[in-house]
Amino acid sequence: MTPAEQDALLEAMANDDSDEAAHAHLEQGNPIYVSTLDTPDGLVEKRFPDGRR
Template sequence: MASQLNRSEPCKADLRPLLHALTREDDGAAANAHLTAGRPIYYGTAGTPPGHAVKEYPDGRRELVRFDHLGEHRVRDAA
């Protein structure tokens, strides 16, 4: 019997270790290039809740977002 994926639940994975590994040697050039091209960037900080990310827009606005099988969901403005 195959297990069923509960698609109504948000992702609860703690993304901080992955984000840390991906950005460990990052000098910010790629993020700056995305912002300069008019695209948002995603990142986490020590205060970002597990399963969430900060989405920063080129104009400086920041939002806390989470992801699930339906895509990205805005949670609130980020401080």
């Protein structure tokens, strides 16, 4: 990912309430990092486009 792509992704994620940016990023073949209510403090989950975590 280029710095410009990363900046665009972060901007889209910051302004998107529907997770559209994260889904688009996965569709491009890139992993995403998430945390949910059940994620232990201090950890994040890495999700891959093929469904692995």
